[in-house]
Amino acid sequence: MNSDAPSTGGFPQPSSPGITSASGSFSFESLRRDVRGLRGAVAAGDEVALATTDAGLVAAAIATLDGWADTVHLIGPGAELAVPEIARIRIESLVATDGEPVADDYSGERSTAWVVYSSGTTGEPTPVSHTLSTLSRTVVATAHARRLRWGILYDPTRMAGLQVILQAMASDAPLVAPDFGLRLDQRIGTLIDHGVTALSATPTLWRQVLQLPTPPWPLEQITLGGEIADQMVLDALANRFPDARIVHVFASTETGAAFSVHDGRAGFPVAYLDDAPRGIRLEVRGDILHVLSPGVSVAGDDGFVSTGDVVSIDGDRVSFRGRASGVVNVGGTNVWPEEVETFLRSHPLVSEALVWAVPNALAGNLLTAQVVAAPTDDPELTQGLGKELRKWARQHLANTHVPARVLVVDQLDLSSTGKVTRS
Amino acid sequence: MDIRTTITETLTELFEEDDLDVPELVDDLVLLDTELDSLGFAVLVTRLDDELGFDPFSLMDEPVYPVTFGEFVGVYVDHAPESSSAQ
Numbered sequence: 001m002n003s004d005a006p007s008t009g010g011f012p013q014p015s016s017p018g019i020t021s022a023s024g025s026f027s028f029e030s031l032r033r034d035v036r037g038l039r040g041a042v043a044a045g046d047e048v049a050l051a052t053t054d055a056g057l058v059a060a061a062i063a064t065l066d067g068w069a070d071t072v073h074l075i076g077p078g079a080e081l082a083v084p085e086i087a088r089i090r091i092e093s094l095v096a097t098d099g100e101p102v103a104d105d106y107s108g109e110r111s112t113a114w115v116v117y118s119s120g121t122t123g124e125p126t127p128v129s130h131t132l133s134t135l136s137r138t139v140v141a142t143a144h145a146r147r148l149r150w151g152i153l154y155d156p157t158r159m160a161g162l163q164v165i166l167q168a169m170a171s172d173a174p175l176v177a178p179d180f181g182l183r184l185d186q187r188i189g190t191l192i193d194h195g196v197t198a199l200s201a202t203p204t205l206w207r208q209v210l211q212l213p214t215p216p217w218p219l220e221q222i223t224l225g226g227e228i229a230d231q232m233v234l235d236a237l238a239n240r241f242p243d244a245r246i247v248h249v250f251a252s253t254e255t256g257a258a259f260s261v262h263d264g265r266a267g268f269p270v271a272y273l274d275d276a277p278r279g280i281r282l283e284v285r286g287d288i289l290h291v292l293s294p295g296v297s298v299a300g301d302d303g304f305v306s307t308g309d310v311v312s313i314d315g316d317r318v319s320f321r322g323r324a325s326g327v328v329n330v331g332g333t334n335v336w337p338e339e340v341e342t343f344l345r346s347h348p349l350v351s352e353a354l355v356w357a358v359p360n361a362l363a364g365n366l367l368t369a370q371v372v373a374a375p376t377d378d379p380e381l382t383q384g385l386g387k388e389l390r391k392w393a394r395q396h397l398a399n400t401h402v403p404a405r406v407l408v409v410d411q412l413d414l415s416s417t418g419k420v421t422r423s
Numbered sequence: 424m425d426i427r428t429t430i431t432e433t434l435t436e437l438f439e440e441d442d443l444d445v446p447e448l449v450d451d452l453v454l455l456d457t458e459l460d461s462l463g464f465a466v467l468v469t470r471l472d473d474e475l476g477f478d479p480f481s482l483m484d485e486p487v488y489p490v491t492f493g494e495f496v497g498v499y500v501d502h503a504p505e506s507s508s509a510q
Contacts, residue, residue, distance in 0.1 A: 331462045361480035363465035387440060394441060399462050404469040 011178070011190055017146065019168065020194070021056030021177040028169050031063035038064040045110065051075040055156035055177035059165050066132045071113040073127075076157035076180070116159055134295040135159075136166050140278070145171035148221055151196035152177045153187055153205055160226050163249075164200050185212055192217055200249070202226040203233045204412075207352055210236055211375070218243065223260075225249035228320040230342045231266040238264060250307075267311075267319040284311055288324050310336065328357035328365045333400040340367060340393075340401050347392060349374050349385055354412045355403060369403035370412055382408065426475065426499050433470050437463065450493030477504060 012020050018027035026035065034040075038060055042048050047070050050061050058074065065072050114130045150168050152175060154161035161180075168175035178190035188209060191199065200223035201209065210233075222237055222244045229248040237246055247262040259280050261268045276282050281292035283304060289311050294303030310321045322336030329335070337355040344353035352372040357365035371389065373382040386406040393402040424432075431448050438445040443458040454464065472478040479502030480487075489495040 331465070358469065359481070360465050360469060361478065362468055363462055366462075366465055366469050368469075391440060399460065404466040405473070 017172045017174045019056050019059045019175045019177055021054050022179050023054050023056045028172060031060050034064045036060045039068055042069055044068055045070045047071040049073040049075050053180035055152050055165055058156040066112045067110050069112050071115060073115045074157035076155040129297045135162055139166045139170045141170040145173045148198035149196050150175045151191035151199045153201045155180050184208055188212055200225060203229045206233055206237060210240060220244055222246045223249055228338055229266055232345055234264055234266060267317045270313055270316050270318050330365050330400040331363040335401055344369060344371055344389060347389060349381055352412050366404040369406045370409050371406060372411060373408055426503060427496050429474050430496055433474055434467055437467055448492055452492040453490060454492060
């Protein structure tokens with residue numbers, strides 16, 4: 001890391017295998033024995049809320065409370081208000097890192113509900129109830145995973161973070177978990193210092209990682225999820241980390257989990273619609289990708305769940321066009337802001353772009369874009385960049401897709417899931 | 424700067440940005456006779472919201488669709504908050 005990055009001193013040395021976070025280093029086997037004493041803090045059959053930014057505590061809860069608690073609400077930054085009043089028993093303050101196991105032998109017969117809060121498009125967190133098996137749908141224990149040292153950048157209470165934790169637990173692989181509340185550069189510094197070789201992040205976070213002045217980092221496994229991975233970020237990662245296997249994962253809170261693609265190309269093979277990996281069943285209904293996921297509370301009568309992702313089929317490839325809820329109507333035309341973002345990011349002077357709709361009395365909506373200029377030695381190049389980009393967009397895009405404003409900013413606002421915030 | 428001047432300058436800028444001929448912005452100029460399309464006027468309204476701090480088309484009780492440049496300026500003058508009209 002750069003020399004002015006704060007020290008990560010005090011972070012425990014990783015135990016292998018197991019999870020290492022600021023609250024300690026624990027093997028998964030010891031967590032299952034309840035060395036952190038969660039079953040002493042939560043009565044059997046209780047409904048509890050776990051509000052934390054510490055993946056170590058989430059792993060402890062998964063290891064001890066499934067089959068013990070009635071309901072566990074997983075609460076990250078921003079989801080606080082959506083939790084029912086009854087559930088506001090906090091367990092994080094009750095948990096000692098050296099707690100005594102109170103029930104190291106229990107039947108686990110209870111079906112525990114794990115409530116995950118997704119970021120709704122209206123800004124109101126939406127609860128989705130899962131079982132541990134629906135959360136673990138695509139988690140596969142592999143010897144390959146065990147040879148890697150994993151890092152986590154995601155909010156550990158959200159779907160993407162849970163996938164990383166569950167994958168490590170299933171594979172008994174080491175996981176390094178800097179606190180989610182820290183700045184990205186601090187968290188990356190901890191991951192590099194502790195020899196992390198495998199990491200999952202959103203495309204937006206990966207673009208930021210690519211902009212950090214990191215020392216050489218021998219990553220072996222790179223995973224992208226949570227947002228559409230465009231070809232540009234896939235290519236940039238392949239250039240920066242030539243030895244890494246690059247995988248983009250499709251998973252969402254609504255479907256529990258889904259499938260991954262590792263051929264380095266954006267989208268996924270059209271053959272997956274007939275025969276997807278790992279017994280997943282996919283269907284395109286009205287341009288929207290659906291996944292068979294009968295155990296999930298929002299599934300339809302036939303067990304299929306809308307992923308909310310609009311796709312198009314081009315030759316042998318299914319491409320993501322954007323979120324169905326994210327589609328905006330500009331002058332009578334449906335526009336996916338993500339497509340305009342991808343276009344803006346393809347400009348050599350742009351490193352990041354965020355596009356959202358602003359209601360307009362004359363056109364229904366118009367797009368506003370925020371861009372971050374690419375680092376350059378010649379600041380004159382980025383003078384008037386906003387106007388230049390708008391002109392460039394007019395030359396290449398339909399007028400409905402041209403942002404009315406292009407604002408040049410120092411950095412984009414990111415939500416707690418690491419995704420860009422379209423507000 | 425008064426409202427008319429701001430509108431004139433913002434509109435001129437928009438024409439120039441889009442490589443269109445800038446018409447003489449007189450009161451009886453029919454807006455849709457210019458090369459700017461309806462989406463162009465929507466963009467103009469967005470830009471003016473930034474410049475003037477209000478959007479009369481979202482404030483008005485009954486929709487008004489100005490035909491001429493003079494009417495367009497009139498909509499802004501009529502809906503200007505007290506502080507804007509004094510500028």
